Amino acid sequence: MFGGVFGGGSQKPVQSAPMGGMPGMGQGQGQMDPNAQLAAAEQEMEMVTDMFARLGELCNKKCILQRYSDEDLTKAESVCIDRCVAKYFQVNREVSDKLAKLSQVNQ
Amino acid sequence: MSNPFTRMPSQDERAAATKVTDSCAFKAGFSGIAGYGIGLMFGLVLSGIEFSSPVDTTASTKQQIKTVIKDMGNKSLSSAKNFAIMAAIYSGSECMIESYRAKNDIYNSIGAGCITGGTLAAKTGPRGMAAGCAGFAAFSAGIDWYMHKDD
Numbered sequence: 220m221f222g223g224v225f226g227g228g229s230q231k232p233v234q235s236a237p238m239g240g241m242p243g244m245g246q247g248q249g250q251m252d253p254n255a256q257l258a259a260a261e262q263e264m265e266m267v268t269d270m271f272a273r274l275g276e277l278c279n280k281k282c283i284l285q286r287y288s289d290e291d292l293t294k295a296e297s298v299c300i301d302r303c304v305a306k307y308f309q310v311n312r313e314v315s316d317k318l319a320k321l322s323q324v325n326q
Numbered sequence: 327m328s329n330p331f332t333r334m335p336s337q338d339e340r341a342a343a344t345k346v347t348d349s350c351a352f353k354a355g356f357s358g359i360a361g362y363g364i365g366l367m368f369g370l371v372l373s374g375i376e377f378s379s380p381v382d383t384t385a386s387t388k389q390q391i392k393t394v395i396k397d398m399g400n401k402s403l404s405s406a407k408n409f410a411i412m413a414a415i416y417s418g419s420e421c422m423i424e425s426y427r428a429k430n431d432i433y434n435s436i437g438a439g440c441i442t443g444g445t446l447a448a449k450t451g452p453r454g455m456a457a458g459c460a461g462f463a464a465f466s467a468g469i470d471w472y473m474h475k476d477d
Contacts, residue, residue: 284430288477294348294421299428 270311278303350425354418361413362406369405373398416442416466432470439466 251259282299292300335343346352378397381390420438424430443462444455 282428286477288474293424293430295424295428295430295434297348298425302428 274304274307277307350418350421353421354414357417358410358414362410364413365406365409366402368409369402370398372405373401412442412446415445432467432474435466435470436463439463442466 419441423437424434440459440463443458447454447458
């Protein structure tokens with residue numbers, strides 16, 4: 220709860236970066252031809268870039284103070300960034316789980 | 327010959343060192359040590375100002391000097407201990423409040439000041455604790471406002 224008593228405030232390892240925006244994709248991947256594989260890789264790269272940009276902007280807006288008295292992040296900002304990233308990924312994971320469930324129900 | 331004292335620290339080493347020095351426990355301990363040092367000097371000055379117990383005037387001059395110096399030392403050490411405890415409690419509680427709230431404003435100082443003042447006045451009952459909390463909180467809020475006035 221206190222997050223920083225014994226050495227917090229730095230990056231936690233990302234537990235499982237979810238690529239879960241596409242519920243119908245993981246079904247026949249071993250048999251795709253190289254063109255499709257390339258397209259899939261490009262799309263995944265785009266998704267990662269987009270996620271990174273969104274995450275950066277969101278956590279920057281929410282966590283970084285507008286008062287720049289020092290170039291280092293304060294403890295509050297480091298803790299806030301940790302929590303922001305963890306929450307973003309958790310939200311991503313839960314939304315993709317719900318989407319997957321919905322698409323399964325619809326099938 | 328490359329050992330930790332002569333080579334440049336690697337990125338991992340620097341990250342680990344930053345993680346340690348940014349932790350609340352380290353900050354509290356470091357403030358305690360710094361408070362001890364400041365308290366030593368403050369106690370020395372204070373013992374010069376305030377009137378100590380009467381010295382035995384029948385003893386020789388050297389004996390009198392020794393007694394006075396020993397008294398100054400005792401006062402200095404006790405003042406140092408009080409300062410160290412106060413600084414450690416203040417710094418540790420401010421760090422914990424800031425980690426919990428994830429915000430960096432003046433309320434961290436006010437909360438930490440209240441906790442410190444209340445803890446130091448614990449022997450005088452609830453009213454004394456409330457007064458200590460209010461007083462120390464106001465003091466630390468004033469200092470914090472002054473330090474960040476021009477940011």
